[in-house]
Amino acid sequence: MKLNKILKTMENSLEYLLKNEQDFETLALSASNIPESCCIFLDDVKYAKDIRENVTMVLTTEEIETYVKEQTEYKGGFCVVKQPRLLFFEIHNYLENSVDYVRPVFETKMGKACQISPLASISESNVVIGDNVIIEEFAVIRANTVIGNNSIVRAGAKIGGQGFEFKRTQDSIVSVAHLGGVIIGHHVEIQYNTCIDRAVYPWDNTVIGNYSKIDNLVHIGHAVKVEENVMIVAQSGIGGRTIIKPETWIGFGATVSNGLIIGRNARVNIGSVATRSVQDEQSVTGNFAIEHSKFIENLKNNR
Template sequence: MKLSAIKNIISDIVIVRDAEFYELGLTATQCSVSMLSFLENTKYIDELLSNATISCAIVNPETAEMIKDRTTIGIAVSESPKHSFFFLHNYLIENTDFYGQSDGSIIDPSADINSTAWISKTGVSIGAGTIIGPHVSIYPNVRIGNNVTIGANSIIGGEGFECFRFQDKAFMVKHAGNVLIGDNVDIQASCCIDKGLFKNSTIIGEYTKLDNLVHIAHNVILGRRVFIAACAMLAGRVTVGDDAWIGPSAALRNGITVGNNGYVSIGAVVTRDVLEGQMVSGNFAIGHDKFLQFIKSIR
């Protein structure tokens, strides 16, 4: 799609330099093809300039001036880049095929679907031997592998939580991505697994197991054999390596990474990356040994 073509959708932008893009994404998003992004605040200009997959950007006049010599980036100027960007994104989802079209849902005949489950008639595929429990809700853009179980009242493929204020209103950003659940995954009751925001995915790796009431936000990527205990909360874009343990009631801030075999203690509020094999505890979480030392000092 040409940057100049979005002028037909958002009238109050000015095209400074035209270019092509194939996807939309945040400046923090890594994409396999050229993408359109935006910058609301000039302060984060380095994030924009260091992301080589960005071929087009919606920016404010000040930023436009600063990047005018960067000829690899097409530029559209808006007084409110974030609003323009997400308005375009929502428009493309609702009115165009930019994000693709959903086919009819495909459920393997050997899958066991509870009669009270609700499964979208389009955009869902469910593999062989998979069991879908009572009152499960499965939205479009969900691909579930073989021998998976989804426990009662869980919701797969719901909208993620991306919202922004504009003037005296506030808006939700629609989600165009999907959820990919690998073979032999088990998800217990009342979990929520949201879909990806752009042309990307929330991924649950093979053999990974989730307890009850777990929240998996948009674009989380879980490795293989990850165990996530009850009431844990994984915010957007969290990445968890193979064989990690996420304790019950833990909360992981958006964007962080937990390495292979990482161990997050019960109730830990994790705001920094967890290294391979590292154990962290506390609110905010720190290395477990230092944490125990601290607790002993006040106990």
């Protein structure tokens, strides 16, 4: 794909200047670890260090373009624009209807010995359901979802829906299309009225690892990676792009901010608000969450 061709055919009110234009295969964030050549945006110089070798085009401001040329080894093309983030997501939304960008369409595939309620709603395309899967009444399974063998989706759960990603303009708020998917592993249980959003980019997925258990009324944002044997208790919220390592426990009503890494066998205890990554084996408590023993010590001192 070439930006020049895309920008000439889409409705766009932003002025831009293309320099050293290069082909790209998809859109991505600066730190995305994918094999495809990609176009990214930069609206802050602190992310310039994250530019990977597969990046061929950068949407950015004139000032950041100068910084990237002087301070990094990037040799690809630029699209210079005053609002690079906004233009980037306008391009993403425009490409929602491009077969070169989105996932190919296929007929939904159903495994053996499944128990699917007639009151469940399952997309007729782009869903793969493994063997011995249980899907209860009023569960919704959207396109681009994979559910592994022996997994359970309880009543009212919503899998693969549009997530909460919006961009402000001068006079409105623009919704960002979610074109990725959800992968649910083997022996997973998703309980009542939980919502798992699909990823934003076509190459990306929200993932729930094998044997993980998600309680009632949990929200899991786009592109979250929950690894194996994780338990997430009711009314918790996991922000987009967070990674939760194996054997971890997320307690009742906990909030985990977006883009964090929660380490292996860690604990985010009841009602905690985690705004920083959590180390392996670490237990955190409080709002904002800190190491559990320090939280208890502070509580005793305050009393």
